[in-house]
Amino acid sequence: MAERYGILEEEKVFKDPVHRYIHVRDELIWELIGTKEFQRLRRIRQLGTTYLTFHGAEHTRFNHSLGVYEIMRRMVDNLGQKMTWDPEERLVCLSAALLHDIGHGPFSHSFEKVFHTDHEEWTRAIILGDTDVHTVLKGIGNDFPQKVSDVIAKTYSNKLVVSLISSQIDADRMDYLQRDAFYTGVSYGHFDMERLLRVMRPSEDQAVFKHSGMHAVEDYIMSRYQMYWQVYFHPVTRSAEVILSKILHRAKDLYGQGYQFLDKPKHFYSLFSGKITLEDYLKLDESVILYYFQEWQEESDPILQELCRRFMERRLFKYVECDPSAQMKIWPELIQLFGKIGLDPNYYLVIDSSSDLPYDFYRPGEEEERLPINLLKPNGDLRELSRESDVVEAISGKKRTDHKLYFPKDLLEDQRTFADEKKRIMTLLTAQEG
Amino acid sequence: MLNEHAKLLAVFRQTGEIIGRKKLQKLIYIAKKLDFPFFEKYQFHFYGPYSEELNLRMEEMCHLSFVTEVREKKSGYYQYRYSLSDQGDEFLKLSKYHLPETKDVLNELNEQSSKFLELVSTVLYFENLPKEDVLDKVFTLKAKQNYSVEDVEEAYRFIDHLKGKCECLQ
Numbered sequence: 001m002a003e004r005y006g007i008l009e010e011e012k013v014f015k016d017p018v019h020r021y022i023h024v025r026d027e028l029i030w031e032l033i034g035t036k037e038f039q040r041l042r043r044i045r046q047l048g049t050t051y052l053t054f055h056g057a058e059h060t061r062f063n064h065s066l067g068v069y070e071i072m073r074r075m076v077d078n079l080g081q082k083m084t085w086d087p088e089e090r091l092v093c094l095s096a097a098l099l100h101d102i103g104h105g106p107f108s109h110s111f112e113k114v115f116h117t118d119h120e121e122w123t124r125a126i127i128l129g130d131t132d133v134h135t136v137l138k139g140i141g142n143d144f145p146q147k148v149s150d151v152i153a154k155t156y157s158n159k160l161v162v163s164l165i166s167s168q169i170d171a172d173r174m175d176y177l178q179r180d181a182f183y184t185g186v187s188y189g190h191f192d193m194e195r196l197l198r199v200m201r202p203s204e205d206q207a208v209f210k211h212s213g214m215h216a217v218e219d220y221i222m223s224r225y226q227m228y229w230q231v232y233f234h235p236v237t238r239s240a241e242v243i244l245s246k247i248l249h250r251a252k253d254l255y256g257q258g259y260q261f262l263d264k265p266k267h268f269y270s271l272f273s274g275k276i277t278l279e280d281y282l283k284l285d286e287s288v289i290l291y292y293f294q295e296w297q298e299e300s301d302p303i304l305q306e307l308c309r310r311f312m313e314r315r316l317f318k319y320v321e322c323d324p325s326a327q328m329k330i331w332p333e334l335i336q337l338f339g340k341i342g343l344d345p346n347y348y349l350v351i352d353s354s355s356d357l358p359y360d361f362y363r364p365g366e367e368e369e370r371l372p373i374n375l376l377k378p379n380g381d382l383r384e385l386s387r388e389s390d391v392v393e394a395i396s397g398k399k400r401t402d403h404k405l406y407f408p409k410d411l412l413e414d415q416r417t418f419a420d421e422k423k424r425i426m427t428l429l430t431a432q433e434g
Numbered sequence: 435m436l437n438e439h440a441k442l443l444a445v446f447r448q449t450g451e452i453i454g455r456k457k458l459q460k461l462i463y464i465a466k467k468l469d470f471p472f473f474e475k476y477q478f479h480f481y482g483p484y485s486e487e488l489n490l491r492m493e494e495m496c497h498l499s500f501v502t503e504v505r506e507k508k509s510g511y512y513q514y515r516y517s518l519s520d521q522g523d524e525f526l527k528l529s530k531y532h533l534p535e536t537k538d539v540l541n542e543l544n545e546q547s548s549k550f551l552e553l554v555s556t557v558l559y560f561e562n563l564p565k566e567d568v569l570d571k572v573f574t575l576k577a578k579q580n581y582s583v584e585d586v587e588e589a590y591r592f593i594d595h596l597k598g599k600c601e602c603l604q
Contacts, residue, residue, distance in 0.1 A: 116473060154478045155560075157574045205480070324436055325498050325521060328528045331435055351436055355490040363489075371480050401494040 004139035005031065014066055018179050022070040028140060029069065029094055035132035036282075037102055041065055043285035047180060048107045049240035050231065052314055054184035061101050067175035068165075072097035074197055075164055075171060075207075083202045089161065091140060096151035096165050099133065100172060102126050106286040110241055113356070114248040115271045122281055124149050129278050163206035168362055168373050169196070169220060177223050180231055188226035191219040201376055208374045208382060217373060218391045221362050225395050235404055238352050239316040242406045246347045247293065247307045254301055263295045303347055310408075318409035320429050322351055327405065330428050337425050341418040343411065354402040362386075364396055405429065438473065439491060440531035443500060446518035447526060448537040449544045453515050458492070459484055460551035461543045467558045468600050470536055482552045482576075483559050492516070500525055539599055550589070553581055557589045565590075 005028040012030060014022040024030050032038055041062040050057040076085060076093050085093075103122030105111050112118060126133055127149045137145040150156035154166055165171055174193055181189025199213025209217050231237075251265065255272040267288050270276040296308040310316070338345040364372050364386045373385040386393040407429060412422045445452075445462070452458050463483045466472040474485040495501040500522030504515040518526075543551065556576060560568045572581055 112475070113473075118475060120477060154480070155571060155575060159480065323498075324439070325500070325525065328435065328525050331528065353436065353439075353491075353494060355438075355487055355494055370484070401490065401497050403494070 016063070016067065016070070018067055018175070018182050019070045022066050023073065026091065026094065028091055028136065029098060031136045031139075032095065032098055032133060033066070035136060037126050037131050037133045038062070038065070038099070040282060040285060041102065041104070043287055044104055044106055044108075045286060046176070047184075047231075048109055048237075049244060050180075050184065050234070050237045052240045052316070053234050053236040054186070054231070056183045056185050057180070059179060059183040061104050064175055064179055065098055065101050067179055068100060068171045069094060069098040071171040071174050071193070071197075072164060075200065078197050078200060079202050079207070088140065088144070089158065092144070092147050092151055092156075093161055093164060095137065095144075095148045096161075097171050099123065099127060099148060100152050100165055102133065105281065105284050106289045107241075107244055110245040110248060111271075114245055114252065115274070115276075117271075117276070120153065122278075123152055125278050126282075127152070131278070131282075159205045160202055160207065163371065167206055167371055169207075169209075169217065173224065174220070177220075177227055180227065181223075184231050186227075186230055188230055189223045191223045192216045196220060203374075203376070203382070206371055206374070208376045211375045211377050211383070211388070214375055214385070214389055217375070217385060218389050221373075221385070221389075221392050221395070224362065233354060233402060235319055236316060238404065239319060239406055240311070240314075242317060242350050242352055243307055243311050246350070247296070247304065247311060250301070250304045250307060250347060251292075251296070254304060259301065261296075262299060263292075265292055268292070303344060307347065315410065317348075317350070317406040319352075319404040319406045322403040322405040324351065324403055327351070330431075334425065334428055337421050337428075341421050341425075343408070348408055348411075350406045352404050352406060354400065362392065362396060435529055437529070437531055439495060439500070440526055440529040441472065441533055442488075442491060442495065443518055443522045443526045444531060444533035445536075445540060446501065446516065447523065448533065449540045451515055451517045452544060453513065454548045455489070455492075455514050456481070457544070457548040457551055458516060459488060460548065460555040461540065462488055463555045464543055464551065464558060464596070465536065465540065467555075467561075468539065468596055470534065470539075478559060483555045495522065498522075498525075539596060542596070542599075546592075549579065550585075550592075552576075552579070553585060554589045554592055557586065558593060 005026065007025055008027055008030060012024040014024075016022050024033070039062070042060050044061045045051060045057070046059050046061055046064045047057045072093055076090055100123070101119070103119040103124070103126055105117070105119060105122070108119050127137065127145050128134060134145050137148060147156065151161055151165060154162050156162050163170065174196070177189045177191070178193065195213060195216040196209070199210040199216065200207050201210060251268065252272050254261070255265070255268070267283060270280045293308045293311055296304050297312060299305045334349060335345050338349055362373070363370050364384055374382040375385060375388055376382060386396045412426055415422060452461065460482065462472050462474060463476050463485070466474070466476070474488040474491070476483040476485045478484070492501065496503045498521070499519055502517050502519045506513045506515065553572065553576070556572060557568055560571050563571070569583065569586055572586055
């Protein structure tokens with residue numbers, strides 16, 4: 001291992017509301033935090049549009065990344081009491097934890113849906129490309145950036161290391177559940193992390209948990225389950241995401257039609273054309289996106305203008321619960337009626353399903369697709385969590401799917417024009433809810 | 435309306451039954467890599483490219499009775515068989531979604547074993563790496579599957595064959 005980065009003369013600390021302090025002793029980590037690519041994460045919110053539902057949810061990918069690093073630092077120290085870490089492997093773990101989200105863009109969930117980009121690919125591009133992050137990582141060794149990238153991509157040879165950053169109970173989730181609970185202000189999402197870290201043990205393919213710590217693991221799974229339904233699947237946040245996606249779709253369609261924007265959206269050109277470079281990508285953050293949304297409120301295109309005003313003024317779409325099998329029977333009539341009243345259904349009538357959301361539930365690992373959480377029995381045997389825990393078993397089999405139909409209720413309630421058609425639309429929509 | 439769901443239903447209409455979650459996961463991934471219009475997000479999991487989005491979408495379609503799922507007990511694990519239901523077929527008709535001409539390719543993929551598709555999808559996942567690095571990845575990450583050099587060569591030949599077939603379709 002190269003000697004370029006050693007231990008800082010004096011430990012640096014960041015005050016953090018979730019972990020109290022984030023401790024940095026390694027020069028490498030300090031240098032990585034100072035890179036422009038990492039600092040960009042300060043301008044990207046962790047939960048996208050959730051701040052429109054929970055006003056406290058203004059925390060950023062920067063906070064979260066530091067939090068994941070801190071948890072990984074504690075994991076590595078704790079596991080170090082049961083095993084010996086190669087010094088470079090330890091730095092691989094810490095760097096991967098810190099950089100695991102560095103490829104996220106602004107409102108990345110909607111962006112990825114509309115432009116078919118993948119933040120994990122951008123993470124690899126930033127770590128392996130011509131960036132300050134890459135230069136810093138190379139200070140450890142020429143192959144070090146590749147190792148960090150492989151851990152994040154889950155293709156690293158040491159599967160224990162991979163499992164610490166991405167598995168069904170990992171540093172990433174442990175931080176985001178607690179952090180998102182703290183900033184949204186909800187009372188879910190809390191679990192005994194100290195206990196989890198104390199009962200974590202290394203095994204060949206993944207970290208496992210002492211059976212005596214099962215209740216701490218249960219608590220974590222329950223927190224995760226409640227956070228999904230209470231925060232991540234919140235229907236109001238989903239409405240904001242729907243509008244955001246439709247704005248991006250509209251802007252992209254207009255660009256394709258040769259529409260002349262009042263203020264040329266040059267930051268979007270490469271996204272629209274599908275040929276985005278790393279340099280272009282790194283210029284995108286939420287300030288840039290919100291600047292254009294502000295400007296597009298003045299555009300002559302009525303759809304783009306109206307959707308941007310909606311988003312900026314938080315006049316979100318309303319929703320009804322939706323059963324797609326029943327919906328399909330009335331869908332043609334709805335489409336026709338929307339057309340008649342002058343609302344393009346491609347932008348104003350949207351079904352949003354839970355599979356469009358980026359969060360996943362605990363799964364016991366059937367057909368070997370996902371590694372389950374394993375408990376370590378006193379005799380050395382491993383048992384899958386849901387086979388030992390009634391609580392986890394009870395929620396593992398529960399329905400995890402959900403569909404909602406979003407529409408601009410305010411426009412439909414304006415009865416000055418097309419009163420009969422609007423009344424009929426509302427009847428069809430509300431009939432869905434039974 | 436729910437185009438991504440309709441697209442998957444169209445796959446079942448073209449292939450008939452698909453046996454095994456792993457096979458379905460790898461089949462869609464390979465089709466995506468062949469530039470068929472699938473947009474499910476994949477990540478490399480312990481057993482190869484895997485999409486949580488696809489997993490949840492399948493679960494949704496089972497709850498909606500668009501897809502029939504049959505669970506069978508095998509030695510030490512459960513296997514799932516998927517096919518299009520009458521309700522799913524009706525939804526597909528009403529959605530008016532048409533998957534491009536993919537039937538030959540999808541059927542050929544469906545005829546392969548899930549173990550071979552796992553290898554093919556892994557090779558495709560690392561397609562930007564030189565062949566020797568791909569071999570290294572396969573032997574390191576898939577050590578338990580005991581793939582041989584000949585197996586990997588076969589996967590490369592199969593990929594070339596599929597790409598050739600897709601070019602003919604265009």
